[in-house]
Amino acid sequence: MSMLKLAFQNFKSSFKSYLSLIISLSFTIMILCNFMNLVDSGILNQLGESNARNVEIIIQVLSFVIGCFMLFFVWYSTNVFLTKRKREIGVYVFMGLSNQRIGKLYAIETIFIGLTSLILGIGFGALTSQLFMMILMRISEITVEIHFQFSLQAGLTTTLIFGLIYLLFVIKGYVNIVRSSVLEMVSANRQNEYVKQKKVILVFKAIAGVVILALGYYLAIKEAGMEVMGNVFIAVVLVAAGTYLLFGGLIPVIFQGLATHKRFLYKHERNLWINNVIFRIRKNYRTYAMVCVLMVCSVTALAFGFAMKNRYDGIVHFENTYTYQVLSDDSGYRQEFATLIEKNNDIDVSSDIEILAIDSTYTDNPYSQPYALLAYSQIKKVAEETGMDFDLQEPSDDEFISLNHLYLMSLTNDMVADINTINGQEYRSIAAIDTPYLGYMQENMDYMIVNDHVYDELQVYGQKMHLYNYKIADASNFEASVEDIQSSEHCLGLVKIDPEREEIAWIKILYSVSIFMFMVFVFAGGCILFMKLYNDAFEEKERYAILLKLGISRKSLKKSIADELLFAYVAPLLVMSISSYFSVRALGNLMQTSLFSVYLVSVLVIIIFFIFCYLLSLLIYRKNAGI
Structure with missing residues (x-):
């Protein structure tokens, strides 16, 4: 059997495993494709030369942001996929295949995933291009003539951006497999993100995380003059670093402390999931921190769009005070x-x-x-x-x-x-x-x-x-x-004063675009957590099988899984809610407007989406773990 056929068979048999990854990549490609098409469609020319130029600049910047996010997301997802597949692919070594041929098999299978995501993303991008423009202009309250027109250049540009990013990590995965030993392949899924650290180091990271976060929060809301912009920039860096240290230090320390209190541990069968959470947080803390930062970015992006819209409405009202x-x-x-x-x-x-x-x-x-x-x-x-x-x-x-x-x-x-x-x-x-x-x-x-x-x-x-x-x-x-x-x-x-003039109509486009960016970041954050928990379920299958043989009831194990997965969603959500409050507060000070209602609504939307992801994860996790 040829490598192509074998890779295609593996792709078909594992398609359900790849579905969350394919949907996530397709969604990101679709959004990028629609933004590219918006620039190339010629619709923006109806807004006037100045507005069209400003909107094009905004979309180019946002396309760059989505491209960077795509780079990061593809890097993360291909790493997860590679780790999951390494153990399975490592079996081929015992069948006489060389590392080079195994690497080729992985590369072809990964390319199938990328091509499927690209075709779906471009296809849905073309189908939804007119709807995307209608929604964008409706939210922006801008009246333009919209007609169906999908730019071939937009599709080619999106394909080129995604193709280069994806190919880069396919090659990286191929080189990784070629240089891996059989032992590394077989034990790869037990090495992923696992960091064994002494308690002293964890305590140090915990204290550093709390101090850095507190300093970031302080700078975010500090009353200042000309240095306020610098304070906001420093606060962003500190909050991101503090969040990483929080998940890598403070939360593991708290749970390890809870595990030493027997009265707490043995009530309500907490020992079935507390220790596993300790292992998971040390193993997956980078993922939790990354999702948390993504959510903070999503809330901040949405708040910025609303702040600009409020300022636009204020300026229009200001200028139209007198005719x-x-x-x-x-x-x-x-x-x-x-x-x-x-x-x-x-x-x-x-x-x-x-x-x-x-x-x-x-x-x-x-x-x-x-x-x-x-x-x-x-x-x-x-x-x-x-x-x-x-x-x-x-x-x-x-x-x-x-x-x-x-x-x-x-x-x-x-x-x-x-x-x-x-x-x-x-x-x-x-x-x-x-x-x-x-x-x-x-x-x-x-x-x-x-x-x-x-x-x-x-x-x-x-x-x-x-x-x-x-x-x-x-x-x-x-x-x-x-x-x-x-x-x-x-x-x-x-x-x-002409009440119909639209000299700064581009701000309304920025407002509507921020809503789409919010959706992209929230969707991506939920998908990252979902993919991580989906893969964790396969690792836990043997452990749960042993627990069943030891006499632990399925009902107890189901509750344990529910509590463990609940922590995986609640921990990033809780830290995000606190951090995003200060980021929105800082933005409100900078823009001189109150954004608290935007903060509440955006957090509520994320909570609802995470509840959906949690329920879906719970259903699939139990199935994959054999419970």
């Missing part, structure tokens, strides 16, 4: 401009305010935007006229309140002490707000709200401007009044 903003050189023209607008539109809200632009020669920032002063009483009047919130405390003579615009993403959390100097006098910021009292015009200058006394004193150092603001009932009819407003000799400048 027209008219700049004039004097006061008293509010009714004149209102009359011109009312020829074609009804006015819902209007306000006017005086702005004092300080000459840069009197300030400490001569090369940046000039300071623009606003009187406290006038801001209060604008708030009353427009119905906006106003709960500001009036500044003292050496204080001011910063009136900011909404940033898409800030690299600080506004905790930096802000002191501005005008004509040698220092003024200290006591608060920073982003309420859109001045609407779109709030983006153009550094606004300082000072008390009326200071405002009057500083008038000699600047130039007054008058801003008249109007919001009409039908914003889509804004063009109708533009010529009338500009016909006035008192109109020095006009800002008109």
